[in-house]
Amino acid sequence: MNRKEHWENIYTTKADDEVSWTQREPEASLLLIREVASSGRVIDVGSGTSILIERLLDSQYSLTVLDISQAALNRARQKLGERALYVRWVVADITTVGAIGEFDVWHDRAVFHFLTAKEDRQKYVQLAAQSIPVGGHLIVGTFALDGPEKCSGLVVERYDRQKLIHEFGEHFAFKREHSESHSTPWGKLQHFYFAVFERTNPGPTKS
Ligand SMILES: C[S@@+](CC[C@H](N)C(=O)[O-])C[C@H]1O[C@@H](n2cnc3c(N)ncnc32)[C@H](O)[C@@H]1O
Numbered sequence: 046m047n048r049k050e051h052w053e054n055i056y057t058t059k060a061d062d063e064v065s066w067t068q069r070e071p072e073a074s075l076l077l078i079r080e081v082a083s084s085g086r087v088i089d090v091g092s093g094t095s096i097l098i099e100r101l102l103d104s105q106y107s108l109t110v111l112d113i114s115q116a117a118l119n120r121a122r123q124k125l126g127e128r129a130l131y132v133r134w135v136v137a138d139i140t141t142v143g144a145i146g147e148f149d150v151w152h153d154r155a156v157f158h159f160l161t162a163k164e165d166r167q168k169y170v171q172l173a174a175q176s177i178p179v180g181g182h183l184i185v186g187t188f189a190l191d192g193p194e195k196c197s198g199l200v201v202e203r204y205d206r207q208k209l210i211h212e213f214g215e216h217f218a219f220k221r222e223h224s225e226s227h228s229t230p231w232g233k234l235q236h237f238y239f240a241v242f243e244r245t246n247p248g249p250t251k252s
Contacts, residue, residue: 048138049113055197056116061094062230065196066155071097073186073225073239074154079104081182081220081241085149088176090139091156093117094124102128111135111145139172140165148176151183155237157212158187158201166212174216177244183217185209189224189238209240217242 046054061067074097078087084105089097092110094117101108108131112118115136122129135145140160151173160166173183187204188196195201204212210219223239 051197051199052112052114053116056094056114056120065229065233065235066093066227067230068096068227071095071100071154073223073237074152074184075100077184077223077239077241078150078152081184081243082106082150086147087150087152088145088148090151090153092121094121095154097152097154098132099125099128102131106150109133109135109146109148111137111139111142113138140168142172145172145176147178147181149178149181151177151181153184154186154239155188155196157185158196158204159199161200161202170213170216173213174244179244179246181244182220183213183242183244184239185213185242186225186237186239189236192236192238204238204240206238206240209238209242213240213242216244216247218245 087101087106088109088111090111092098092112098108098110098121110132118134118136122134157169160169177183188201190203190205192203206222220241220243225237225239227235227237229235
């Protein structure tokens, strides 16, 4: 089963309360997004059926949602009803999609950690650097070093500050971190690590 098939299968066979990542309130994400911007263009990468978008619709953001799974976005749209019209929906693999526009805030909870191949991480970082103007922010939430080794049956890479700076540091300056103990819908605790980065000026062109 390839990556897309895996996620389509998840979202066509499991309800929100049957997947570990579902949150009642996306507290860390909301805190960090609101801290870096009170308005502007926000993308939620790998949004799934998260309630985050519904919460952000109450603010002054222009919202884009991207996910590899059509089934996930269909369900997310359905949950929003008519308010779905205020969101731009993109079904794509973040490691292969072309230009997706510019964003003041790039948010990712539990997607980057699935990229266990170096080339995929490089493509992700390149796209983020290309899509976020200088002064914009990238918020990435992954399993912490003491978090689970797998998510949705897939092996993940776990992160701390140093490891994320290693991935994003060429184009982004580390600003702050936040730890979260997520309780799954069946009450198991999972440690997440969030880092906030600011897009910095590209360095001088190498000759
Ligand atoms: C663990 S879930 C997290 C969902 C959501 N961010 C949340 O916090 O509830 C991972 C999500 O990323 C999506 N995803 C996985 N790999 C992806 C990729 N390469 N490109 C885009 N979306 C991807 C999946 O379909 C799924 O919705």
